[in-house]
Amino acid sequence: MAGGANSEPLLDVRDLTTRFFTEEGRVNAVESVDFTVHDGEVFGVVGESGSGKSVTALSVMDLVESPGEIVAGEVWYRDADLAGEMADDHPKAVDGDAVDLRRVPSEVRRSLRGSSVSMIFQDPMSSFNPSITVGEQIAEAVEVQRRASANPRSTRSRTQGFGLGSMVASTMESHERAIELLDEVGIPDPEARAEEYPHQYSGGMLQRAMVAQALAGEPDLLIADEPTTALDVTIEAQILNLLADLQDDLGMAIVLITHDLGVIARTCDRLGVMYAGEIVEHGSLADVFDSPVHPYTQGLLGSIPDLDDPAPRLNPIEGNVPSLLAAEMDDRCYFADRCPKAMEECLDKPPSFAVDGTGVAGRTDPTGTSATGTDGRKADTTAHTAKCYLADHEYGQARALPEGYFGGSDGGTDT
Amino acid sequence: MSERLDRDERDVDGTSTANADEPLVTVEDLEKHYYENDSLLDRLSGRDPTAVRAVDGVNFTVERGETLGLVGESGCGKSTTGETLLGLREATAGTVRFDGEPVAGLSGDDEKAFRRRAGIVFQDPFSSLDPRQTVGEIVREPLDVHGIDTREEREERVADRLERVGLSAAQRERYPHEFSGGQRQRVGIARALALDPEFVVLDEPVSALDVSVQAQILNLLGDLQDEFDLTYLFIAHDLSVVRHISDRVAVMYLGEVAEIGPVEAIFERPGHPYTQALLESVPRANTAERDREVEALAGDVPSPRDPPSGCRFHTRCPHAREACREEDPERFDAGSGHEAACFRAVDEHAYWESAPLESPEERAQATESDLGERDERTADEPSA
Ligand code: SF4
Ligand code: SF4
Numbered sequence: 170m171a172g173g174a175n176s177e178p179l180l181d182v183r184d185l186t187t188r189f190f191t192e193e194g195r196v197n198a199v200e201s202v203d204f205t206v207h208d209g210e211v212f213g214v215v216g217e218s219g220s221g222k223s224v225t226a227l228s229v230m231d232l233v234e235s236p237g238e239i240v241a242g243e244v245w246y247r248d249a250d251l252a253g254e255m256a257d258d259h260p261k262a263v264d265g266d267a268v269d270l271r272r273v274p275s276e277v278r279r280s281l282r283g284s285s286v287s288m289i290f291q292d293p294m295s296s297f298n299p300s301i302t303v304g305e306q307i308a309e310a311v312e313v314q315r316r317a318s319a320n321p322r323s324t325r326s327r328t329q330g331f332g333l334g335s336m337v338a339s340t341m342e343s344h345e346r347a348i349e350l351l352d353e354v355g356i357p358d359p360e361a362r363a364e365e366y367p368h369q370y371s372g373g374m375l376q377r378a379m380v381a382q383a384l385a386g387e388p389d390l391l392i393a394d395e396p397t398t399a400l401d402v403t404i405e406a407q408i409l410n411l412l413a414d415l416q417d418d419l420g421m422a423i424v425l426i427t428h429d430l431g432v433i434a435r436t437c438d439r440l441g442v443m444y445a446g447e448i449v450e451h452g453s454l455a456d457v458f459d460s461p462v463h464p465y466t467q468g469l470l471g472s473i474p475d476l477d478d479p480a481p482r483l484n485p486i487e488g489n490v491p492s493l494l495a496a497e498m499d500d501r502c503y504f505a506d507r508c509p510k511a512m513e514e515c516l517d518k519p520p521s522f523a524v525d526g527t528g529v530a531g532r533t534d535p536t537g538t539s540a541t542g543t544d545g546r547k548a549d550t551t552a553h554t555a556k557c558y559l560a561d562h563e564y565g566q567a568r569a570l571p572e573g574y575f576g577g578s579d580g581g582t583d584t
Numbered sequence: 585m586s587e588r589l590d591r592d593e594r595d596v597d598g599t600s601t602a603n604a605d606e607p608l609v610t611v612e613d614l615e616k617h618y619y620e621n622d623s624l625l626d627r628l629s630g631r632d633p634t635a636v637r638a639v640d641g642v643n644f645t646v647e648r649g650e651t652l653g654l655v656g657e658s659g660c661g662k663s664t665t666g667e668t669l670l671g672l673r674e675a676t677a678g679t680v681r682f683d684g685e686p687v688a689g690l691s692g693d694d695e696k697a698f699r700r701r702a703g704i705v706f707q708d709p710f711s712s713l714d715p716r717q718t719v720g721e722i723v724r725e726p727l728d729v730h731g732i733d734t735r736e737e738r739e740e741r742v743a744d745r746l747e748r749v750g751l752s753a754a755q756r757e758r759y760p761h762e763f764s765g766g767q768r769q770r771v772g773i774a775r776a777l778a779l780d781p782e783f784v785v786l787d788e789p790v791s792a793l794d795v796s797v798q799a800q801i802l803n804l805l806g807d808l809q810d811e812f813d814l815t816y817l818f819i820a821h822d823l824s825v826v827r828h829i830s831d832r833v834a835v836m837y838l839g840e841v842a843e844i845g846p847v848e849a850i851f852e853r854p855g856h857p858y859t860q861a862l863l864e865s866v867p868r869a870n871t872a873e874r875d876r877e878v879e880a881l882a883g884d885v886p887s888p889r890d891p892p893s894g895c896r897f898h899t900r901c902p903h904a905r906e907a908c909r910e911e912d913p914e915r916f917d918a919g920s921g922h923e924a925a926c927f928r929a930v931d932e933h934a935y936w937e938s939a940p941l942e943s944p945e946e947r948a949q950a951t952e953s954d955l956g957e958r959d960e961r962t963a964d965e966p967s968a
Contacts, residue, residue, distance in 0.1 A: 217794035371884045401657035401821070406865035406880035428794065431867030434874060458871045472799035473869050474828035476851070482806070483828070485799030489764045 177247055178205035178550065179422050180229070180390060181267065185242030187221075187228045188495075195495040198224040198237065200446035203521075205550040206390065211416065211423045213433040215469075216443030219490050222426045225443070226394045229424070230288050231270070231278045244270040248285060248389075251277075283310060284317050287383035291395035293375040296382060297367040303378050304363025307347035308340075310385035315343060317386075350381040355411055373404035380411065384419070394426045409435055430473060434458060439551060442466050445491055445503035452524070452553030462524050462555040464508045502557065506575040512568040514558050522560035524553040606684055607645035608783055608815050609669065614642045614678035616661070616668045620889070637888050638664045640839035641678070643915075646783070651809065651816040653830030653847070655823060655862075659885060660836040662819045666785045669817075670702055671695075682783070700730060703776035705769075707788035712772055713760045719746070719771050720756030726778045745774040748811070750804060766797035770804070777808065783815045790825060802829060823866050827851050832921070835859045838896040839888055841915070845922030855924035857901045882944040895926070898941070903928060906938035 187199040199221040206212045216222040227233045229244055249266040255273055256263045262272035270278050282288070290296060297306055344363075351359035354377040367375055376396065383391060393412070397405040413436065416423060425436055433440055433454070440457055441448035442465065450463040461467045471484035488507040491498070502508070502515040521530045530552065554560070616639040621631045639661040646652045654662045667673045669680045671687045680687045682698060690698050706712040713722055720742050727738045743753035749770040760768055769789060776784055786805065790798040802825065809816060820826050826833060827847060834844040835858065843856035854860045861881040867873060883900045886892050892899050898908040907927060916929035927935035 217796060373884055401885070402823070402865045403657065403861055403881040404884070405867075406878050407882075409867065410878060410880050429867065430795075430869035431873065434869050434871065435867040435876075435878075436874075454874060455871050458869070468796060470869065472796045474799075474802070474824040476824040476827060476863070476866055476868060479824075479828050483799035483803055485803060486796040487800075489766060489797065490794065 175208055175247065177265070177267065178207050178245070179210075179247050180206040180424070181243075181245035181247075181550070182229060183243040183245070185225065185228055185239070185244065187224050187233055187237060187239045190236045190238065193494060196493045197446050197495050197498060198493060199228055202242070202441075202443075202446075202448055203550070204441050204448065204451065206422050206424055207551075208389075209416070209420045209422055210439065211425055211437045213437030213440035214424065214426045214443060214448075215428065215430060215433050215440055217428055217469075217490055219445075219493065220443040221446040221493075222428075222443045223394055226288070226392050226424065226426050230282065230286065230392060231275065232288075239271070242271060246270050246281070246285070246390075248281075251281075251285075280317070283383075283388070284314050284386035285388055286390045286392065287386060287388040288392040288394065289376075289379050289383050289396050291398045293372070293379040294367060296379050297375070299367050302364055302366055303370065303375075304344060304347050304351070304365075307350055307363075307378070307382045307385055308343040310382050311343035311346045311350070312340060314386040347381070347385070350384060351378065353384070353415075354378070354381045355407070356381070373400055373407060376400060376404075376408055377411065380408075380415070384415065387419070388421060390422045390424070392424045392426070395428070396425070397432060398427065398429070405432075412436065430458075430469065442469070445498075446493060447503065447556060449504065449557065450555040451521075453551070456524070456553035460524075460553075462553075462560045463504075463557045464510050464559070465504050466555075468507075504557075505570070510559060510564050511570045511574070512558065512565060513570065514568065515570070519556050519558050521554045521556050522558070524555055524560045526561075528561070530554040604648065608648045608683060609646040609817070610679075610681040611642060611644050611665075611669055612679045612681075614665065614668060614680060615640055615676040616664050616673060617676045634889050637839050637891060639668060640888070640891070642836075642839070642841055644834050644841060644844055646815055646817055647832075648782075648815055649813065650831040651818050651829055653826035653833040654817060654819045654836060655821065655826045655833060656836035657821060657862075657885060659838075659888060661839040661888070662821075662836050663787050665836070666704070666787050666817060666819050670704060670785055671698070672704070696730060700779045701781050702783045702785070703779065703781040704785040704787060705772050705776045705789045708792055713768060713775075715760055718757050718759055719751075719763070722760070722771060723756075723774045723778050726775065730779060732779070741778065742774075745777050746771075748777070748808065749774045750800075764797070765793055766800060769793060769801055773801075773804070773808070777812060780812070782813070783817070785817045785819065787819045788821070789818075791820060791822060798825070805829065823851075823862060835862070838886065838891050840896060840925065842897065842926075843918075843922075843924045844915070845918065845924075846920070849919065849922040853919075853922075855918040855922065855929050856897075856926045857903050857928070858897050859924075861900075861902075897926075900944050902944055904941045904944070905935055906941065907933070907935040909941065 182205070183203050185199060185202045189196040189198055202225055204212060214222045214225060224233065224237065228239050233239055245264070245267040247267045251268050252263045252266050255268050259273050262269045297303065348359045348363050351363055356362050356374060356377055370378060396412070397408050400408060409432065412423065427433060437454055439453050440451070442450045442457065442463065444465050450457055450461065450466045457466060458470065461470060465486070468484070468486035472486060474483060486507055491503060491506065500518055502519050505511040505515045508515070522528065523530045618636040618638060619633040620636060621633050626633065642665055644652065654665060656662045664673065668675050669687070671690065675688060682702060687698060723742045723745055724738055727733070727741060732738060742756060746753050746756060751767065751770055751774070760771065763771065789805070790801050793801060806829065808814060818826065818829055830847045832845060833847050833850040835842045835850065835856065837858050843850060843854065843859045850859060851863065854863055864879055865881065881900050886899055894910050895901070895908040895913050898904040901908065913925045913927050915923040915925045918924045918929045927933045
């Protein structure tokens with residue numbers, strides 16, 4: 170754990186773009202995504218299915234599988250030791266204490282998984298081998314971390330942190346640590362439970378065990394992809410409380426990916442709302458929930474029935490999530506065909522605007538190679554921004570696109 | 585409109601016997617148990633079959649024109665209740681009466697008449713629609729089976745239903761895979777409405793859908809209820825959705841109804857500690873949520889293979905006392921039409937004198953919990 174808060178982000182993702190090359194054509198799953206995560210912060214990524222939120226997580230972790238490919242972008246991760254190690258062989262990948270993980274060899278990226286950055290998933294069975302006891306698998310993860318930290322200068326000695334088939338034998342010591350970890354995540358009678366196999370655990374318990382496994386490497390950053398989606402609501406509450414407690418105790422940063430705005434509101438400091446592969450609105454929890462600017466964000470918030478104050482009728486977004494096939498995506502605001510406020514200018518792709526009215530949101534690339542800022546100022550990557558012209562200027566009825574402009578829809582249909 | 589004729593006919597041929605003040609559906613002591621380890625091999629090896637008490641003595645009514653929400657977590661038996669009350673599964677015990685007539689043992693024309701009056705919409709619009717049929721055929725099939733009207737009139741009705749659910753009649757030649765999840769659910773609804781039913785069981789109809797599409801379908805279901813005069817049994821795990829759509833709500837836990845009452849009462853003045861815990865647990869989508877201290881319920885849901893003695897909730901209940909371990913609470917009156925199966929609803933109960941159990945955290949047993957609705961299904965023959 171990098172002690173103390175650092176004003177530089179722990180993770181700084183820029184222009185991340187991932188495509189899938191399928192038989193039907195190119196799918197633009199993640200399109201030029203930018204976000205930062207600071208020490209001890211919870212950053213949420215919310216979106217509906219097909220929005221690209223999970224592929225974003227996998228792209229950060231370099232876990233995208235064929236036919237998917239990360240085609241562009243930088244993933245700056247702050248780790249002074251690693252920056253020192255990489256400085257000689259890969260000078261372009263280093264900027265101060267930060268390392269661009271996209272520009273270092275893949276075995277270095279792999280070596281960080283489980284030790285510096287861990288991931289948990291919706292389905293805990295995916296991170297456990299069904300034929301090895303839970304205790305043994307967590308002990309292995311502990312052992313991997315032990316060896317890595319015993320030999321910090323050589324990233325090559327670190328083996329893959331988690332996942333199946335790691336060939337590391339656990340020691341007595343790491344086994345004891347595994348039991349401690351099971352205890353920390355609230356598994357009753359951890360000594361006995363350590364001897365059990367994954368299928369002997371309930372869904373909620375296995376989710377806890379997966380968190381224990383992810384914590385074995387004492388990561389600075391945890392990426393949690395729909396960690397409570399498969400769980401019943403009373404168990405979800407337990408797991409969300411657990412994550413909050415662990416985050417307080419360990420001070421790690423979390424990227425939380427979910428479709429559930431309630432889970433976001435419960436856990437996140439800042440968030441990005443994804444639609445059709447892009448982060449269309451970004452800001453603090455209060456920015457996005459209390460003053461949403463993008464009509465998609467407004468539509469999402471209007472679609473959820475309120476538990477405490479039900480409205481007689483919901484305000485859904487018309488239509489359906491668009492196809493992400495490159496061939497079918499026009500170079501316009503991807504939401505325009507569903508947007509009640511679509512205007513002529515929306516046929517040109519909107520840049521990311523600062524909601525405070527200061528124009529196009531910019532940022533300065535510290536390496537100076539790909540400055541995208543408009544005025545060279547060091548932009549605040551935590552500001553409220555939206556990829557929508559309404560963040561820049563008011564809606565103009567005169568410029569509204571005529572009804573049925575996008576070929577109309579025969580009642581809640583997509584194409 | 586012409587669809588109304590069916591209903592009039594029904595009255596004419598006298599199948600409708602009950603008076604309009606009676607509930608449309610009455611469920612009494614309904615039980616559905618499954619048996620596991622019940623294969624030939626198991627019997628050969630002398631293994632005793634294990635009973636899974638998926639639905640274990642459920643009572644409620646559904647009034648004409650209302651929406652009764654049936655809510656609970658996975659494995660509570662809510663979906664099995666819905667399927668059993670429609671006679672899609674054979675009840676182990678208990679009775680279901682529809683419009684005054686027992687549903688069990690219906691056959692021939694009586695069964696056909698019942699099927700016309702009571703329909704179902706399933707959660708997964710993809711697996712519940714035949715991929716080789718066009719959407720038009722899917723919606724027309726119940727009309728064909730029941731031999732309704734002429735071919736032409738059937739086609740007309742198909743077109744009407746597709747349009748009423750927000751699709752276009754021109755889409756009838758398309759196949760389910762050409763539609764999005766929300767549209768497929770519209771097809772499932774159109775099919776359920778083909779026979780102009782009075783009662784529809786909606787089994788998690790929006791839980792597979794994205795929230796923006798879910799809202800469209802919820803609005804649609806509300807509109808159709810008015811247009812077609814429908815009575816709904818709405819089964820769901822999502823409490824916000826249930827509050828939104830229901831007039832009354834029944835909360836299920838481990839095969840039993842823990843609490844039932846008007847939607848306002850259940851959500852504003854929940855009487856059962858389980859209902860209270862459910863409501864406490866739901867993450868709210870607003871900025872105050874970040875600072876809300878959530879008292880999470882300890883432990884897992886126990887297995888319906890071996891439900892706890894006494895009150896089924898006593899292993900997790902923060903208010904459990906000795907009495908709860910010994911006696912199974914009946915449903916006590918908690919005010920106008922509101923009932924809770926908890927001793928705390930009764931002022932003078934021996935519960936108040938008995939000793940509190942140690943806290944649920946200490947009692948929490950990591951028990952086998954995740955007997956999902958899926959498990960219940962696989963334990964029995966598939967219903968389709
Ligand atoms: S850019 Fe235009 S079409 Fe897109 S969300 Fe904003 S107003 Fe709507
Ligand atoms: S009867 Fe006892 S255990 Fe059951 S809900 Fe009431 S207080 Fe809790």
